Amino acid sequence: MTKWTEAQKLAINKTGKNIIVSAGAGSGKTAVLTQRVITHLKNNIKINKLLILTFTNAAAGEMRNRIRKKISKDLSLKDNLYLLDTADITTFDAYCLHLVKKYHFLLNIDKNLKIIDEGLITLVKDKILDEVFDNFYEKEDLLFLDLIENFSVKDDKQIKEAIKKIIKKIDLVSDKEHLYNDLTVTFFNQDYILSYIKEYEDILINKISSINDLIMLLEGSGYDTFYNEMVKAYTPLLNSKTYDEIKLNIEIPTVRRPKGSEDIKDIKDSITLLEKEIKSYLRYENTEEILTSFSLAKNNAISIVNIIKIYYEKLNQYKFDNDLYEFIDIEILIIKLLKENDQIRKEVKNSYYEIMIDEYQDTSDLQEEFINLIENNNVYMVGDIKQSIYGFRNANPLIFKDKYDKYAKDDIGIKIDLLHNFRSRPEVIEGINTIFSLVMDDNIGGANYKKDHQMLYGLKDYDENYYTNSDLEILNYNDDKDDFTKEEKEAFIIGQDILSKLKKGYEVYDPEAKKLRKATFSDFCIIMDRGTSFNTYYKIFEYLKIPLYIYQDEKIISKDDIIVIKNLVGLYLKVKNYEFDYDFKFYFTSIARSFLINMPDEDIYNYFKNKTFKDSTLYQKLKNLPIIEDSYVLINTLLKEFNFYEKLITLGDIKNCLIRVDNILSLSKEFNKIGFNVYDICDYLNELIESKYEITVKGALNNINSVLLMNIHKSKGLEYPICYYSGYHKTFNIEDIKDRFLYDKKYGLITPYYNEKLGNLITKELNKHNFYLDDISERIRLFYVALTRAREKIIIVTSLNDDCKLTLSDKNKYSSFLDIIESIKNYLSKYIIKINLDDYNLTKDYLDNKKSSKELKKDTKLIINKKIDVKNNIIDNKKISKEIVSFIDKELYDNLEYGTYIHKVFERSNFFNISKEDKHYNLINNFVKTLNITKDDLLYKEHEFIYEEDGNKYHGIIDLIIESDNEIKIIDYKLNNIIDESYKKQLKIYEKYLKSIKNKPCKLYLYSILLNKLEIIE
Known part of the structure; x- marks a missing residue:
């Protein structure tokens, strides 16, 4: 109970x-x-x-x-x-x-x-906005033309993009007719403008108050004359209460700091900085100019509202006519x-x-x-x-x-x-309470943490299963190795710390068994604020032989199979329209080099050099296809004509490939429903490739014994015994609020005005001020979410800056999670542990270990998107490389999926620390015994290589390389069958590659996982 x-x-x-x-x-x-x-x-x-x-x-x-x-x-x-x-x-x-x-x-x-796909409706919206702009041009609407003339540089693209962002926010308003009146009348009412001016003055007065506080710190400092001169110089400004008074009194007489007063330098510098900040707000001559600026901007607001009203009329009619919402x-x-x-x-x-x-x-x-x-x-x-x-x-x-x-x-x-x-041990709770009692309040963060939100220790089971090493740790390293990035340093620190803990028998509490047990890899989680460094961690952890699982959503549109479909559709359209331009050459080269054709580069080069590309099988196949206007039928026809599914097997990761293709096919069906044609879907796919829109497949957690790596948003709702936090030095990605035209619930439309030169309304500065406070508040809450994922230990890895002067009074200036820690480091001194990078065996050798599969895909994408300057002929792709000629049925698919899955198990297993309760124990243990693998051997799993011989370039991935002092074993493991000449040919290429870089004899093996059968290849 x-x-x-x-x-x-x-x-x-x-x-x-x-x-x-x-x-x-x-x-x-x-x-x-x-x-x-x-x-x-x-x-x-x-x-x-x-x-x-x-x-x-x-x-x-x-x-x-x-x-x-x-x-x-x-x-x-x-x-x-x-x-x-x-x-x-x-x-x-x-x-x-x-x-x-x-x-x-x-x-x-x-x-x-029906509910319409977000990407598709975005295309519809773009077309409608283009039509609205065209209509205004045709009508020669004077307000519209003034808007374009005054605020366009080369074309109207910037104004269009700004209006799209405004529309996105207005989408959230239920009563748009009422809003239109507010945007053109209410927000330009003098009472509203005077309230904005008052808010603007309050910001300035707060800064002036900060100056006063700093001057008061000089009292009794031993520099009485300097203090008195500062008071005299700043008194007019300190007594200013309105914009006009502040503008009048902002020019402060110079007061020089006395010689030998280094101890008050920071105070004087802070005063000077605040003075500069105040001056940056005083760009208007007086209050009257501020009032005038709104009058000058009003017509711009009316013009934008006119555009938006007609836009919504057309969009709503489209949705009604098509029953799409x-x-x-x-x-x-x-x-x-x-x-x-x-x-x-x-x-x-x-x-x-x-x-x-x-x-x-x-x-x-x-x-x-x-x-x-x-x-x-x-x-x-x-x-x-x-x-x-x-x-x-x-x-x-x-x-x-x-x-x-x-x-x-x-x-x-x-x-x-x-x-x-x-959830958490009392030490974890204490560390979190300490941090957020300091940095989260009603104004920044949105909650008075110290008064109302401090957590209380609840899981008393920890009392009987006490572990002495549960305090918050901030591992503070000297950032003095310039040849390594911060990401590399932190990845090595975390990796080596995990290995050290496991070696020492670090224990965690098992809530099901209700007792302590030895930690495993899956008890460790790394939480970063973004995924830009995930590939670095993947490679370093692989080098350290630590299994790592990256939990993230997958952008399906950036994958090779989808790029091939997009380019195949593009090539089909070019052939049917007899358009042999640059895009045709690009599409032709991409498809010719892809897994669908695997045409040698020399042949591609000769086709274009001799202008004989029409003789190619690729061209002829497309030419002989009928004209197809239905997007779904066209894509299906092309997939069938080019044996897409059979050849897809050569890419590996079949399940996700099929999910991606299915997404594209579903989208093509939707295209037909909304009256779009094959040209539209080609444009749409191009937009997706350029990341204007995104289609993602949700990431899934696995049960494999591996360290987890994820960003903060993905971590919400999850919990792990030991959590590391790294990459927190990176500057926040602040949404761009520099657009000339903005919408804000409080201030309405924020537009520039033109009066001989361009100017901005004070509401732009007010919006920016509030936006930064809201953004910092959300970052503090993000930090709370991150730290509360930990059950038993929080370990923050960072490099603190001894010269950083941030304090709690600077919360509104936070620009990174590190800033949060820097501002309270004096309160966290008992948690800060100084570490030496020399103790963590940093090395660049991990770069030679192998390219990660993620990096490979990234490289391949770049090749596909380049011009015809392509050099390597890929003959061997991931895992399954013999030619499949039969259509992929369910049984074959299931077998291939299981084979891919078992490959993943072997790839992520460390071979020696696997539990007997693990369902794959027998498979892995048999493999280790059969190959006589020892802990002294160097293991390279899924080793990717590119090797050139006799003018040919070979590209492949070797399942396993075992290197001992005297020899190298090359193992290609299969799920079942190992009797195939193509497998032997692959191994021979692997051998040639390894002999070119290692001066050791090589032995070649084929291994059947299910049969536990090993064949030596002579």
Whole structure:
């Protein structure tokens, strides 16, 4: 029986008002939410009288399964089991779609409406905006032409891109007609402008106040004369309260610091810096000029609104005509319906005893507006503002904060804090509390951590399984080896530290066995703020013989198979249109060199040199195809004509290849539905390749014994015994807010104005100021999410700068996670451990170990995208390289998939530390014994090479190389069959390559994994 804390009991049982539950990391949020549902059921409230909203299908599915398990164990609740599958446990998107379909007749839309792919609707939107611009040009609209003339450089592209960004934000507004009036009238009202000026003055006065604080530090410093001169010089500025007064008094007489006063240099420098910052704000002569600037900018706002209004009219008509909508349209439609139909609103409102919202901190403005329309003082909101990290998905943490603060003061709702952490050791909790009590507050971070959010130790099992080495560690290295990057240094430090811990028998707590056990690779996780260094870690960990699994989403469009499909479609269109231009040569070369044709470079060169490319089989095959206008039919025809699926096997990773191809085929079907043709899909694929849009396949966690590497966003919701944090010196990727035209909920349209020269409104500076504060707040919350993933140990690897002068008063200047640590390092001194890089065996040898598969794919992409200057003929691709001539059926596919899987197992296994409980133990143990592999041998797995002989270049990947003092063994392992002459030929090429770089005799082996059979190749 679960022993609930008093706060948890309150969160489970309290009813009668709106309730907000602030559930910190590891506080048992999901368990509490599930138990509250069960409590309602026991009080004779049926499951179909609860509306449970989440943000992902996975979360909704998990909640449904948890409830099902609980109900199944209690016979008194069995009636609810029959209702569970149809109960409203769902995402916001799915629930709104359900309501729109239910009441479609009132909205005058088809019940069978479809949700359109984001990439496809983006193409539609781009075309519509182009049409709108063309219409304004044709009409010679004067306001529009002034906008273009005053703010375009070469063309109207920049203005278009800025308007697209504005539209993305306006998409989130339910009442656009009201907004249009605000953007052209309300926000230009003098009262509004005066409020902006007041806000602008407040920023300046805060900076002046900081100057005053610094001057006060000089009092009693022993430099009385200097102090008195500073007071006299700055008094007029310190007494200034308006923009005009500050402008008048900003020129400060020079006050020189006395000789020998190095101890107050920092103070004087800080004052000078603040003075420069203030001057940068004083670009207007006076307040009158600020007021005039808004008058001059108003016509630009009217012109942009005119464009946007017509854009939405056309887009909405397109969506209506084609019954195609985005989820954001669905939310707006249901809000419109509920506002205009009081009877429907009451019907929905009275359908539920309670509305329960999980991860409430991620709610958007539209979702909150929807909830407000159907709530009946019966909303139960669970979340944690400290984990609100999805601003880029339109999450608004202020929604949570405003309710939390309001319910804390007033009796209109109930605030409950779940502070006990049942995940982490007390030392981990202490370290996290220390950091965030200092850096997170109401203004920056969005929560008064010290007052309301400090975690309490909850998992008392750790008391009986105490491990002495659980304190937070900040491994501080001297950044003095210039021949290594920070990424390399930190990867080696972490890798060597993991190996050291395992060698020393480091122990972690096993929550299932409820006792300590020896740590394994899978107990370690590395959490970085971005994935740009993942490939470096992959290569270094491979060199150190540490299995590493990178958990990340995969951009499918950047893969070779999709690039080949795109280029094949492009080549087909060029052939059919008799267009033999540069693009034709590019497409021809790409396909000729690809895995579909494998044409020698010399042949390609001769085809173009002699202008005989029309004689090629490739050209003839495309020429003989009929003209096909259906995108789906065309791609399918090309795949079949070029035996795509059979040849796809040569790329390896078959499952993901098929997923990617299936995505493209599904997209091509959608193209037909929305009236786009084969040229459009070619343009679309080109846009995808250029990363303008993205299609991703979600990454999946594996159960293989390997260290995990991921970014912070991927780590949310996960937990690991030992977590390393690295790469935190990198500057935050701040979204570009330098666009000339911007939209902000508070300030409306922010446009430049033209008055003999270009100028910016003060709202641009206000928007920038607020944006940086919001961004830093989210970064602090990201840091909290990262550190709270750790159960037993936090290890931050970084290089602190002794000269860094950042303090807690500089929180609004944070530009990296390292800045956060730097600003509080004096408070963290007991956690900082100085380390010497010489102890971590840094070496560049890892670069020669082998290229990682990720790097290979990256290189190959570059080759494909270059002109005809291509030099190597790839004859041997990953793992499966003999020619397959039969069409790939399910049985063959399953066998190939299993073979690929077993190859991965062998690739990631360290061969010596595998547990007997591991289901692959026998396969690996047999292999090690048969090959007589010892711990002294050097092992190179999946070793990629490029080797040239007699003018030919060979490119392949060797499964395993075992190097001892006297010889080299080259092993090519297969799942089953090893009787094939092509395998022997491959091994001979491998041998030639290795003999060219190693002065040792080589032995060649083919090994059947399932048969445990070894064949020596003479």
